[in-house]
Amino acid sequence: MATEAPPPEEADETPLVAEVIAIGDELTTGQRLDTNSQWLAQRLTDLGLVVRYHTTVADDLQANVEVFQNAAGRADVVVSTGGLGPTADDLTRDAMAAAAGVPLVEHSELVEHTERLWTSRGRAMPPQNRRQAQLPEHARAIPNPGGTAPGVDQTVGRCRLFALPGVPAEMVDMWTATVAPAIAAKTTRSRVTCHWLVKCFGAGESAVEGMLPDLIARGRYPLVGITASQATITLRVTASGADEAACLAAMEPTLEEIRTKLGDLIYAEQPGGDVEIELSTVVMRLLVGRDAMLAVTEGMTGGLLAHWLIDADAGRNILTSTSWSANAVTTTRASFTHHLAIGNARDGVVPIEVITPQGAVQKDIQLVGHPSIQRPLVAKHALNLLRLELLKQSQ
Missing domain, CATH: 3.30.70.2860 (Alpha-Beta Plaits)
Structure with missing residues (x-):
């Protein structure tokens, strides 16, 4: 098929460009996995934006200022997470204000809101929490019903910046209630x-x-x-x-x-966006559709294949597994309709075998790549051989 241009009805609409910023030393040092950026990127894409940049930055003020300046200069929409707490290393508000060249302004209604939250918990608000009532001049607060840190909605030139807390539950609620509708209203038409x-x-x-x-x-x-x-x-x-x-x-x-x-x-x-379907799940569905009973014998893979299939079996109890032995095929066949066997590696080759009511098929798998991927690779080859045999029988 030749390369295709976008359809005519899309030609007059340039998608908004988005950037996602994740803030925190725990992210740049690798101590915590950044799942917020993945979640936000998926939601921005669902709204029709093109997510062209992901940036992760440590808790350093100058670095944060540079990140926000760069983002505001190249994206239409920026969504950041993290750095909105009350402590000295929570620098997002300061960085957004500095990047825009405006001061931070304390909002009395935000102070009162935060005080009420602490009072409802039977405690006095710590003095440092007043920082969370500060916003860059001309910015708007994003309500946070689940926490003390309001978000920030700031416009810098053509760019709309949204700063959300790093706590996933708070981020999701604030995105759904406020940020997503605001971004949807910014697009030129439904897309x-x-x-x-x-x-x-x-x-x-x-x-x-x-x-x-x-x-x-x-x-x-x-x-x-x-x-x-x-x-x-x-x-x-x-x-x-x-x-x-x-x-x-x-x-x-x-x-x-x-x-x-x-x-x-x-x-x-x-x-896209769903939990991705694994090969083991497809094979299990094929077996269930044929009222099959499967025996699994493993050598080199050491139970990995059986583990995958048990997870996919969902309590239907249609398989069993044993360790590899020379007579494994004959000792496990009695009550099963299908048998999948993986042998031990010899000279860089692992034998696999599938036995069905229609006969047996064997294949040798050459061990390639890093040792860390060899067991899953062989297990997938065995599953795929069984899949192909099951499909062949239904033709």
Whole structure:
């Protein structure tokens, strides 16, 4: 398929550019995982914005000032999290004011609100909490019903900056009640962005890209991205439109071409944003649909495969597992319709075998890559061999 331009109805609308800023020493030192940025980026994308930048910055005033200045100069919408507490290392308000060249102004209504919160807890407000009643001049407070730290809504030039607390529950509530509606009102017209995931196994990332030479090109529409994680390849198809139906209609020709070219390398498809479907879940669904009983025998993978399948089994109790032995196939077949066996590694090769009522199929898996990925790689190859046999039997 040739590279496609955006549809005509989108040509007159330039998407708003967004940036997400995460603030805190605990993030820059790696002591805490930044899940707030991931959550916000997904929500901004759902609103039709293009999230072009993610920035993480430590609790340093000058660094924060530079980050906010840079963001305000290159994005239409900026959402930050963290740094709104009452302590000396909570610098977001100060940095936003300095970046805009305005002073901080204390708001009496915010002081009273914070005092009431402390009084309701039977305690006097500590003096340092008055800092949370300060906002950059001309900025507006974002109500925080779940905490003492109001957010900040500030306009700098063409950019709208929203500062939210780092506490996830407070951030989510404030986003939903105030920030999301404000951003939606800033867009020129109703527009949503949707993603569709195509999950693949059985070929490497470069091989899959080679099978889809025109689809992965930057600047085409719909956009197709490709990522790899422990040999699972994910294609992410992205389109924008007036609603979800318009997005899916725009994606369909691209999806059909992917299906045609990749065939049974594809093990699942799903909307973006959902919990991604694993190969073990697909195999378990195929087994359940055939009223199958599965025996698993593992050597090199040491129970990893059985662990995945037990998680996917959801209490249906259709499998059992044993350790590898020379006569494992004959000792575990009696009450099971299917058997999946993984042997031990020898000379860099691991044998796998699938036995079904229609017969047996074997395959040798060459150990490649870093040792940390070899066990999951072999387990996925075994699952995929079983998947392909189950699909073959239904044809």
